[in-house]
Amino acid sequence: AAGVIQSPRHLIKEKRETATLKCYPIPRHDTVYWYQQGPGQDPQFLISFYEKMQSDKGSIPDRFSAQQFSDYHSELNMSSLELGDSALYFCASKQGEADTQYFGPGTRLTVL
Amino acid sequence: GENVEQHPSTLSVQEGDSAVIKCTYSDSASNYFPWYKQELGKGPQLIIDIRSNVGEKKDQRIAVTLNKTAKHFSLHITETQPEDSAVYFCAASKGGGADGLTFGKGTHLIIQP
Numbered sequence: 085a086a087g088v089i090q091s092p093r094h095l096i097k098e099k100r101e102t103a104t105l106k107c108y109p110i111p112r113h114d115t116v117y118w119y120q121q122g123p124g125q126d127p128q129f130l131i132s133f134y135e136k137m138q139s140d141k142g143s144i145p146d147r148f149s150a151q152q153f154s155d156y157h158s159e160l161n162m163s164s165l166e167l168g169d170s171a172l173y174f175c176a177s178k179q180g181e182a183d184t185q186y187f188g189p190g191t192r193l194t195v196l
Numbered sequence: 197g198e199n200v201e202q203h204p205s206t207l208s209v210q211e212g213d214s215a216v217i218k219c220t221y222s223d224s225a226s227n228y229f230p231w232y233k234q235e236l237g238k239g240p241q242l243i244i245d246i247r248s249n250v251g252e253k254k255d256q257r258i259a260v261t262l263n264k265t266a267k268h269f270s271l272h273i274t275e276t277q278p279e280d281s282a283v284y285f286c287a288a289s290k291g292g293g294a295d296g297l298t299f300g301k302g303t304h305l306i307i308q309p
Binding site: 088115117119125126127128129130131132133134139140142174181183184185186187188189190 | 228230232238239240241242245247285289291292293294295296297298299300301302
């Protein structure tokens with residue numbers, strides 16, 4: 085079965101640079117979530133989109149923004165990167181009123 | 197906002213024994229409680245979930261129980277196997293819409309051969 089696709093899988097950036105992470109949800113899924121997971125920590129919810137509209141907002145820094153496009157893929161844009169932004173970034177998707185969120189393999193961002 | 201507490205942080209059991217992980221939540225509006233298994237370097241994988249209108253759910257060796265009054269839910273794994281070794285996260289949300297999940301801190305489950 086098709087899964088959530090994230091790209092790139094690994095990304096290395098310098099401080100103060102920008103990064104763009106991409107997420108392609110499972111086909112026919114209309115809701116996308118972004119989570120950040122620091123080393124040894126639990127995933128922290130950042131933001132979600134339903135039918136291309138922002139739906140819920142968690143602990144997303146003002147330096148980060150995201151959007152969902154007409155084909156339902158989503159991009160997380162991160163600017164003025166800091167060392168503390170180094171983490172695994174997961175995208176999850178679900179369909180309509182269903183509860184289950186399916187997670188992608190993640191993008192490992194390293195900020196030097 | 198929601199706060200989920202999870203215990204223990206590490207659990208070591210002999211292969212074939214049972215493992216129990218417990219979570220509590222704070223927001224009485226939460227009604228969806230999934231459990232995820234995460235292996236090193238991989239994304240969380242749903243293993244079982246329960247909604248607040250159900251007290252218990254079972255899937256082969258895995259079961260989840262929910263006590264809505266006490267705001268407490270637990271994961272039970274029987275006949276543990278080496279491949280059960282991983283980090284397990286409980287989570288809570290209002291479900292249905294696009295609300296994000298609030299996760300517990302995770303339990304590192306170690307299955308001793």
